[in-house]
Amino acid sequence: MSVKQSFKRLLASSLAVGLLSSQIATASYAAPQQETHKKKHHPRTFNLSLMHTNDTHAHLDNVAKRITAIKEVRAEKPDALLLDAGDVFSGTLYFNEFKGQADLEFMNLAGYDLMTFGNHEFDLGSSPEGHQALANFVKKADFPFVSSNVDFSEDANMKELTNKRIPIKAKDSNIYPAVIKRVNHERVGFIGLTTEETADIASPENVKFNNYIESAQKAVKSLERRGVNKIVAITHLGYDDNPQYDNDLELAKHVDGIDVIVGGHSHTTLAEPVIVDKDENDKQKDASTVIVQAYQYGDFLGTLDVQFNKKGQVIGQTGKLIEVKTKTDDPEATELLKKYSSKIEELKNTPTGGEAVNALENPRSSTDGPSVRSNETELGNLITDGMLDKAKELNPNVEIALQNGGGIRAPIDAGPITYGDVLTTLPFGNTLATMKLTGAEIKTALEHSVSQSPKESGGFLHVSGMKFTYDSTKAVGSRVVSMEVKNPDGSYTTIDTAKEYVIATNAFTAKGGDGFTVFKTAYEQGRVTDLGLSDWENLRDYVAKLKTVDPKVEGRIVDVAKK
Known part of the structure; x- marks a missing residue:
């Protein structure tokens, strides 16, 4: 022994x-069979x-x-x-x-x-x-x-x-x-x-x-x-x-x-x-x-x-x-x-190398006010831009990134952005995944994203590499009015419902989290690849790359009923 x-x-x-x-x-487990004799024996059954x-x-x-x-x-x-x-x-x-x-x-x-x-x-x-x-x-x-x-x-x-x-x-x-x-x-x-x-x-x-x-x-x-x-x-x-x-x-x-x-x-x-x-x-x-x-x-x-x-x-x-x-x-x-x-507590105060020009708010509202779970935000744009940037490093064919609002947990103050800031904003350690979807499936996902609008939904999707409009007064499932994908030169092209696109999102969402059955189906059909990179690490690397962090609300997500 x-x-x-x-x-x-x-x-x-x-x-x-x-x-x-x-x-x-x-208590529900059978205890392993114990040795009762010094002599070697061969029991009829064996428990491992x-x-x-x-x-x-x-x-x-x-x-x-x-x-x-x-x-x-x-x-x-x-x-x-x-x-x-x-x-x-x-x-x-x-x-x-x-x-x-x-x-x-x-x-x-x-x-x-x-x-x-x-x-x-x-x-x-x-x-x-x-x-x-x-x-x-x-x-x-x-x-x-x-x-x-x-x-x-x-x-x-x-x-x-x-x-x-x-x-x-x-x-x-x-x-x-x-x-x-x-x-x-x-x-x-x-x-x-x-x-x-x-x-x-x-x-x-x-x-x-x-x-x-x-x-x-x-x-x-x-x-x-x-x-x-x-x-x-x-x-x-x-x-x-x-x-x-x-x-x-x-x-x-x-x-x-x-x-x-x-x-x-x-x-x-x-x-x-x-x-x-x-x-x-x-x-x-x-x-x-x-x-x-x-x-x-x-x-x-x-x-x-x-x-x-x-x-x-x-x-x-x-x-x-x-x-x-x-x-x-x-x-x-x-x-x-x-x-x-004790060493980790010290590290949380370590700067990432990026500095926020303005505070990046993470608003919440239980009614129809501005909310990370119902509206485009500067922080949501920053996070999805970081996801898209990292995904493109590993797969140049990725065109769009999506982040569920429920996964964004805290604001980031103006000034130097620390490791602790990033970890507090994205605390779940969700990994980055890519997924092949048709334009029709993207529309289905966006319909689910805005199905509770103007009220909050943890599945509300922030986007990068695309923009879309919807009408919150229309029936659920028929709200999305337009969808466009961003071209390399900065222009936009209407998303073709019959064409296949490669998108990036977190693994939680990719597996159908927040009720995204369209993503779950894609996952079950083997159209999802988990890249294994933690969301907080992706954001950390992206703000360090930017140095000056100043995202804006750009009209990526617009409710035409509020115009």
């Missing part, structure tokens, strides 16, 4: 008495308990509560494994300042067992240091990494950390194509997959991403040759993300032998596990696959218990998400966080 395993069992034993009352949170996180994105303000949730589950189920499905990097000032090391200290404290890489782990590849920060993250991790489809062989920082063979026992601070762990005398195999889309939405540079289905099949076969018949895929593909690239649902259909998928990337809230029992031809699979995912930012700790028969087939499962905010702060983690959070 390793030192880490001994520590986990000792910690679990010491906590068990004091945490009996907390067992209510996970997992805890899982994904897309934490350097959100550490709630980490002390997350540690408590982990300790409570482990006190009840000492053999539960703790897994992370990637995207620890990028998203808050904790990452900007500490490059993953702050997150890693808490992951080591929590006793993570395995992690795979997300696309954001490759954000720094184009920097002068390349993937040095990622290499440092791996080197200092008290757990191994599993990555079946990422080729690090050409990267100077990462190649020495990778292993081509599956070891008898995986070492911490190493990357493997697959990992085998022993749990109660049974061998459980793990593979790891990262979306191939990383090449387009991050900066992997010399790192390559192989086909996820082919890589998964190869890794599964390697494990099966070793007699492993219980296999977990830790993935950063997205639950139902763009199938033109990859996603968990397609993985479950196409690859036999995967029993559980612990996913990330799409920030999906799977309150209960999803069972896939049909293959790519819609025929019944020999064995079903269980898929789980735990939203984002460490807001939830996912838990899953899976029961296998002696053939390694799933015969039962139960799982849920534990809401971290309901927990108390772990004292040790709370004290540890202080050395990082």
Whole structure:
């Protein structure tokens, strides 16, 4: 037994008495089968308990509560494994300042067992240091990494950390194509997959991403040759993300032998596990696959218990998400966080390099007065201009940007704009996404945007790269009068309802948030690409680029009934 395993069992034993009352949170789970004999035995069934996180994105303000949730589950189920499905990097000032090391200290404290890489782990590849920060993250991790489809062989920082063979026992601070762990005398195999889309939405540079289905099949076969018949895929593909690239649902259909998928990337809230029992031809699979995912930012700790028969087939499962905010702060983690959070408070006062000529108001009105949720505003124009500017850097075909008014939370005072100002205005960390829409679909979206006018709606869309007029006195669904897209020379052309346009918006809206069913349909059809750049970072970069920040209301959105 390793030192880490001994520590986990000792910690679990010491906590068990004091945490009996907390067992209510996970009472629906069957406890893992315990070893009752010293002699090796082969039970007819086997229970595997997992805890899982994904897309934490350097959100550490709630980490002390997350540690408590982990300790409570482990006190009840000492053999539960703790897994992370990637995207620890990028998203808050904790990452900007500490490059993953702050997150890693808490992951080591929590006793993570395995992690795979997300696309954001490759954000720094184009920097002068390349993937040095990622290499440092791996080197200092008290757990191994599993990555079946990422080729690090050409990267100077990462190649020495990778292993081509599956070891008898995986070492911490190493990357493997697959990992085998022993749990109660049974061998459980793990593979790891990262979306191939990383090449387009991050900066992997010399790192390559192989086909996820082919890589998964190869890794599964390697494990099966070793007699492993219980296999977990830790993935950063997205639950139902763009199938033109990859996603968990397609993985479950196409690859036999995967029993559980612990996913990330799409920030999906799977309150209960999803069972896939049909293959790519819609025929019944020999064995079903269980898929789980735990939203984002460490807001939830996912838990899953899976029961296998002696053939390694799933015969039962139960799982849920534990809401971290309901927990108390772990004292040790709370004290540890202080050395990082104190520095972050200082950083919030750091200037972005942009200076607002005038105060950028964020008005609200519950009737028909000026409101960020019912009217064009200077701040709304600034934010959408920043979105469009950033999206064009990655995709020159983007013509329009849209931002829901409900996502703009605070004004910005005149004078130097700080990191804190930007974070307060856009606090949700929504990522930037692009979407292909017809002109007719854009009109449908704009109709929904102004459906509550002149009253407020969180789905009221601020726009860049276009302008439109509407009549709030007309029937809902028939209010939009005109729509025009901005040309490179500054002129405008009427939007063609039959033509396809590439727009940028935040991922919340792109997935149908605020009731945008037209966007949800596009997302489900694979017409959305998440670029993975946080909204506050986009605004920060844009005001720094402008230096003098002086947006105006330009008549981008006009209610002709008020003329």
